[in-house]
Amino acid sequence: MTTTAPAPASASASTAVAVPRRRRLRALGGWAIVVAIVVVGVVVTLQLGAKMPAARGVLDPEGTGDSGAQALAELLRDQGVEVSVQRSRAEARAAVDESTTLVMTNPYTLTDDGLAELIAPADRVVFLTTGTHLLSELGIGESGSGTSAPVDAGCDVPEFARVGTIRPDRSFVPAAGVTGCFGDGESAAVLVDDGDGIRRTVVEGDRLFSNAYLSENGNAALGLALLGQTERVVWYVPSYSDTDIEGSAEPDTLGSLTPGWVTPAILLLMIAGVAAALWRGRRFGPLVAENLPVTVRASETMHGRARLTAKASDAAHAAEALRDGARRRLAKRLGLAVNARADEIADAASDRLRVPRGTLQPLLDGPLPQDEPGLVDLARRLDELETAVDETTQAMRRPE
Structure with a gap:
């Protein structure tokens, strides 16, 4: 029977050292690729920004944006x-x-x-x-x-x-x-x-x-x-560029107010930061899901915020919260977008309730009450408005 002689200890040690070294080189290569991609992206963005035409101003007859004319x-x-x-x-x-x-x-x-x-x-x-x-x-x-x-x-x-x-x-x-x-x-x-x-x-x-x-x-x-x-x-x-207002002097800029050595120092710090990131950077492992030790119910959060608002006697903040919730619910019931403006919701509700336009704008977007009686009155009026819209919606769905 033949036996195989064990590998020398020096060979095993060199192999163990070579594996971490290859991993470090692979990690440094990955960081280098990321830095190169970022630099190329910045250069391309600057080039495109330099070639793009200047944005048109408000009510510019050649402006194609929302504010153009x-x-x-x-x-x-x-x-x-x-x-x-x-x-x-x-x-x-x-x-x-x-x-x-x-x-x-x-x-x-x-x-x-x-x-x-x-x-x-x-x-x-x-x-x-x-x-x-x-x-x-x-x-x-x-x-x-x-x-x-x-x-x-x-x-x-x-x-x-x-x-x-x-x-x-x-x-x-x-x-x-x-x-x-x-x-x-x-x-x-x-x-x-x-x-x-x-x-x-x-x-x-x-x-x-x-x-x-x-x-x-x-x-x-x-x-x-x-x-x-x-x-x-x-x-x-x-x-x-077409003004006849003569200025006394050009306004000072950040570059003119700082010494000449500031810009090279900033660049040197940026290079040192990138080098430190490559040197001491570590690869993050996979995300680990961890359950919280306690469960906080939404109702407890709501009651806590309500107690804080009541303790601070902040009627305006509470009124804005009530009004925001009413606007969201009315927008959904009236078939509007979630981010619809208050005047759009007021107009749609006015049409649904067959009341003159403009009567509901103060309720949904007017001044906020500053005391508790005003807050209670606002809550009551908002509730009446939602109830009226619900009744008209049910009446529309009810078969003839």
Whole structure:
């Protein structure tokens, strides 16, 4: 019988050392691949970001996002109106004539003299957004408090006769001699000034003429009534690249305020951090499921939060919780999305209960009560509203 001599001890030791070494090399190789992928991803992202066009601003006639106004510009072109987009005030002024409507958002990048020079040759000027300074400069009115409920024109401007109703985004108090439209008598969403033979119109159109809201109510009709009265529209887009405001000096940046050695030090720290991660990094094992030692029921959590709210006498917080729950339940019962806005839920509930629109907005989105009697009253009214909606829903499902 033959016997096999045992392997030398040195060979066994070298094999035992080689196995952990290969594992470490394999782990370092995996980390190197991850770092390479991250670096390549960052480089590609920077390249794509440098090549992408700059984002358009609010109510930009070439903006395709929710806040842009390309839909309104295309609607005007469909009606035979020539829309000329200008991003230079000199070119915009040269393009204006008697058969042109000059349109722009709040020209915050222009001085008062620059604005006066721009609108001087125009017979019709429409400001789609405005600010307090612009209202004061035009002498057309001042900011006021209005309502977000649907309103009709309520004025004798012929263009607005067939607009229908809109939901004002902002209301103004018209100055003497200025016509206010789409308001409640004291304030208006649209101001029209025909002084000196020049028609100047001011409206806050962020939620009226943007791509996201143009199709709601009479927003599109109002846009056509404001901008579609002439054969051509010169749409000037204000920007800081076309400003006549002269700054005294360039603003300080973080790079100009820090010493020159800060950037190399930050880079060195980042490299040291990556090296330490590769050196001391460990591979995590598989996830282990572990049961909690105790079970906390949802009812106990609810009662605990209720006791905290009661102890703090925070009626407003409790009212907001009640209102949020009521809105979610009403949205589900009315067939709306879970994230539907309060005004949408109020309008749908008003239609279901056949009550005038606008009566339920204060209940679902009005001021919160600050004391316990107000909280109790709010809870009672919310419960009555949900009960009424449930009864109408059951009546609709009941066979004739």
